[in-house]
Amino acid sequence: xxxxxxxxxxxxxxxxxxxxxxxxxxxxxxxxxxxxxxxxxxxxxxxxxxxxxxxxxxxxxxxxxxxxxxxxxxxxxxxxxxxxxxxxxxxxxxxxxxxxxxxxxxxxxxxxxxxxxxxxxxxxxxxxxxxxxxxxxxxxxxxxxxxxxxxxxxxxxxxxxxxxxxxxxxx
Amino acid sequence: xxxxxxxxxxxxxxxxxxxxxxxxxxxxxxxxxxxxxxxxxxxxxxxxxxxxxxxxxxxxxxxxxxxxxxxxxxxxxxxxxxxxxxxxxxxxxxxxxxxxxxxxxxxxxxxxxxxxxxxxxxxxxxxxxxxxxxxxxxxxxxxxxxxxxxxxxxxxxxxxxxxxxxxxxxxxxxxxxxxxxxxxxxxxxxxxxxxxxxxxxxxxxxxxxxxxxxxxxxxxxxxxxxxxxxxxxxxxxxxxxxxxxxxxxxxxxxxxxxxxxxxxxxxxxxxxxxxxxxxxxxxxxxxxxxxxxxxxxxxxxxxxxxxxxxxxxxxxxxxxxxxxxxxxxxxxxxxxxxxxxxxxxxxxxxxxxxxxxxxxxxxxxxxxxxxxxxxxxxxxxxxxxxxxxxxxxxxxxxxxxxxxxxxxxxxxxxxxxxxxxxxxxxxxxxxxxxxxxxxxxxxxxxxxxxxxxxxxxxxxxxxxxxxxxxxxxxxxxxxxxxxxxxxxxxxxxxxxxxxxxxxxxxxxxxxxxxxxxxxxxxxxxxxxxxxxxxxxxxxxxxxxxxxxxx
Numbered sequence: 001x002x003x004x005x006x007x008x009x010x011x012x013x014x015x016x017x018x019x020x021x022x023x024x025x026x027x028x029x030x031x032x033x034x035x036x037x038x039x040x041x042x043x044x045x046x047x048x049x050x051x052x053x054x055x056x057x058x059x060x061x062x063x064x065x066x067x068x069x070x071x072x073x074x075x076x077x078x079x080x081x082x083x084x085x086x087x088x089x090x091x092x093x094x095x096x097x098x099x100x101x102x103x104x105x106x107x108x109x110x111x112x113x114x115x116x117x118x119x120x121x122x123x124x125x126x127x128x129x130x131x132x133x134x135x136x137x138x139x140x141x142x143x144x145x146x147x148x149x150x151x152x153x154x155x156x157x158x159x160x161x162x163x164x165x166x167x168x169x170x171x
Numbered sequence: 172x173x174x175x176x177x178x179x180x181x182x183x184x185x186x187x188x189x190x191x192x193x194x195x196x197x198x199x200x201x202x203x204x205x206x207x208x209x210x211x212x213x214x215x216x217x218x219x220x221x222x223x224x225x226x227x228x229x230x231x232x233x234x235x236x237x238x239x240x241x242x243x244x245x246x247x248x249x250x251x252x253x254x255x256x257x258x259x260x261x262x263x264x265x266x267x268x269x270x271x272x273x274x275x276x277x278x279x280x281x282x283x284x285x286x287x288x289x290x291x292x293x294x295x296x297x298x299x300x301x302x303x304x305x306x307x308x309x310x311x312x313x314x315x316x317x318x319x320x321x322x323x324x325x326x327x328x329x330x331x332x333x334x335x336x337x338x339x340x341x342x343x344x345x346x347x348x349x350x351x352x353x354x355x356x357x358x359x360x361x362x363x364x365x366x367x368x369x370x371x372x373x374x375x376x377x378x379x380x381x382x383x384x385x386x387x388x389x390x391x392x393x394x395x396x397x398x399x400x401x402x403x404x405x406x407x408x409x410x411x412x413x414x415x416x417x418x419x420x421x422x423x424x425x426x427x428x429x430x431x432x433x434x435x436x437x438x439x440x441x442x443x444x445x446x447x448x449x450x451x452x453x454x455x456x457x458x459x460x461x462x463x464x465x466x467x468x469x470x471x472x473x474x475x476x477x478x479x480x481x482x483x484x485x486x487x488x489x490x491x492x493x494x495x496x497x498x499x500x501x502x503x504x505x506x507x508x509x510x511x512x513x514x515x516x517x518x519x520x521x522x523x524x525x526x527x528x529x530x531x532x533x534x535x536x537x538x539x540x541x542x543x544x545x546x547x548x549x550x551x552x553x554x555x556x557x558x559x560x561x562x563x564x565x566x567x568x569x570x571x572x573x574x575x576x577x578x579x580x581x582x583x584x585x586x587x588x589x590x591x592x593x594x595x596x597x598x599x600x601x602x603x604x605x606x607x608x609x610x611x612x613x614x615x616x617x618x619x620x621x622x623x624x625x626x627x628x629x630x631x632x633x634x635x636x637x638x639x640x641x642x643x644x645x646x647x648x649x650x651x652x653x654x655x656x657x658x659x660x661x662x663x664x665x666x667x668x669x670x671x672x673x674x675x676x677x678x679x680x681x682x683x684x685x686x687x688x689x690x691x692x693x694x695x696x697x698x699x700x701x702x703x704x705x706x707x708x709x710x711x712x713x714x715x716x717x718x719x720x721x
Contacts, residue, residue: 022197027238027272029313029321035364035402035411036348037321039274058482064576064608091296092289093477096411096438097506100447103407104508105524116286116296122240124201124231124720130683143683143720144653149576149608149616151653 021139024052024132025122030087031113033099038112040119047136048081049162051155053109054120054130056090057101062129065147070107072152082159086111089120089128133158135166196236201720203299204228207252212711214669215692216637218253220712227252229265229299243267253710255302256469258332265330266306277313282306285325286475287344287368291415291434292396292460294475295329305472306330307340319351329462329471336471337374338462344368362404369397372462372473379427379465381544388427388544394420396432396460396474411438415474417460421544423467424459425498428547432457434476445510452503453479456535456550459497479504480530480562483582486662486694487602487624490638491586493532493560499550500559502532521570531561558597561585574611580604588636598628598639620646620660630668640668654680662694670694683720689713 026041043050055062066086076082086109088098095115102111114120123132126145133142133155142158206226211219226249233242247262248255268281284306287293297304309327323344328335349363350356372394379388398415417432433456440449460474476495479502483489507527511518536554540546564582571577582602588595602624609617621644628639646660655678662672674691693710
């Protein structure tokens with residue numbers, strides 16, 4: 001019973017905080033594709049928005065989403081300066097196949113490994129694909145789980161909105 | 172009780188912080204509910220649930236303020252869903268921690284997850300859909316004194332359902348990136364990372380009798396395991412290796428033998444834009460490493476030895492999923508991807524993706540020495556045992572027009588039932604999958620999936636393996652915007668077997684919230700519907716799921 005009250009309390013608390021935009025955590029350890037351990041603060045885009053996409057090699061909808069964005073990525077970058085950072089949650093079973101996978105798919109994204117899912121937990125990702133839009137100040141301004149054909153439009157809409165609401169002061 | 176008060180204080184502090192906005196900070200979290208009803212159905216192996224409804228629920232709440240964070244997780248299993256261990260029954264705070272994560276120092280007190288290298292000697296992790304959680308309760312420290320060097324230390328006990336195992340786990344690990352540490356090497360095209368770790372577990376003595384019950388085993392109270400690893404890249408080439416060695420560790424999984432354990436993992440790849448080749452090799456010998464020696468189930472593993480077979484998500488390709496045999500196995504996997512350029516005869520207007528994957532896993536060649544209390548067996552490094560599993564699969568994916576995408580897969584899989592602890596001959600399956608996505612109109616997307624499985628195995632009441640026989644499957648999925656979906660599917664055994672699994676699913680997704688309701692018969696395994704993949708148990712009835720992140 002006591003535990004139940006605590007949880008209820010926690011949930012109420014959570015609803016209070018929903019209105020606020022949380023920051024993307026900066027000091028979670030992830031790995032670059034050449035095996036180097038880095039902190040999540042390396043995810044930067046000079047004050048412009050970032051699309052942060054959690055995926056895995058075995059996840060079909062994730063691959064569909066990243067393939068679909070690949071087709072329009074250049075246009076998106078020209079229009080908004082956005083950068084897509086893909087976080088692979090593949091564990092040791094398939095993490096060594098991520099770099100060849102990304103090359104084989106001919107993706108131009110910045111990719112990091114999260115083999116023990118520390119970053120996934122810190123970002124409260126339940127299932128993949130889970131995509132975030134981070135504004136120029138590192139705030140999480142939009143998120144969405146799952147992918148169907150065409151829903152990449154919602155991602156770029158969220159990026160445009162983020163830019164309109166918070167024009168980059170570096171431009 | 173004390174814990175409850177502490178947590179209340181923590182949450183109260185967090186609440187005042189956010190409400191007043193003086194201290195700042197953010198509360199984030201996620202909630203997941205999974206419920207299920209099931210009627211008895213002997214044709215698929217589903218049992219009636221006495222309770223009518225079973226429910227798994229969890230909520231993670233995370234408070235972050237600058238470099239400080241604190242979190243807790245509430246879990247409730249009322250009662251655990253079929254497929255989850257009955258010992259999960261109950262509810263309470265399963266995880267709680269406070270953590271400081273600065274640029275050069277991280278400290279966590281409470282429960283935590285951690286992995287050294289590939290996890291061969293230490294991996295504390297959770298997979299909520301599998302009911303897997305071997306979190307460590309204790310302390311974790313990570314220091315990054317200079318760029319390119321990470322030192323880690325952990326100590327604690329592991330989660331055992333609602334208790335904490337008796338065994339004490341201690342470990343240290345170093346991770347080095349030579350390009351960052353050695354200045355002249357900074358811009359080299361050759362990238363090298365090295366690492367190594369050591370783990371030790373301590374457990375009190377107990378009475379375990381040898382095969383001859385007049386003798387009691389002299390058990391090691393401390394069992395150590397070490398590993399070294401490297402990761403070398405040069406342009407498109409990449410080479411990764413890890414080797415682990417474990418001391419004498421008589422335990423319930425290896426039947427209390429005193430043979431040392433070892434594991435080797437190798438991966439070599441070459442890739443360039445539009446092409447990749449990857450070959451992996453693995454050998455595991457007596458590497459079940461648990462913090463409690465008498466535990467033979469799924470919990471209290473200190474290390475992780477993954478399968479190096481492809482993780483399939485199509486239903487018939489994952490019908491016989493391979494699981495690592497921690498007591499001993501060796502295997503090879505090769506994976507090739509090629510993108511035929513757009514504008515060529517085979518590539519067409521949009522290009523074509525080809526993917527070939529093959530793997531074979533065998534047991535070790537062993538010469539028996541004795542039973543409990545002996546060295547167990549001897550095994551030549553290059554000897555081959557029985558085939559456990561093999562898989563050759565080839566996939567072609569193509570965008571045909573702006574509205575239509577097509578993917579087809581052929582696979583041949585062999586599966587030795589000994590992997591699941593049964594005897595019998597090897598199942599040999601041929602599988603064909605066709606998957607078409609049609610964007611009928613803006614915001615209206617239809618997906619069709621057809622699968623066929625032809626098997627040499629026939630259903631018999633002796634083994635009662637309901638996967639036997641020849642199967643066909645059809646699936647239609649309709650997505651309206653990215654918010655709503657409905658899907659209908661049926662798997663039907665038309666020859667040499669039994670079973671007919673029909674299912675209807677409805678779903679709603681809004682931002683990071685997702686609700687799905689399904690009705691019908693569900694086979695145990697991984698399913699992917701409406702854009703998300705997850706593990707499901709066997710059932711005949713209603714299932715529902717809600718997840719949200721905030």
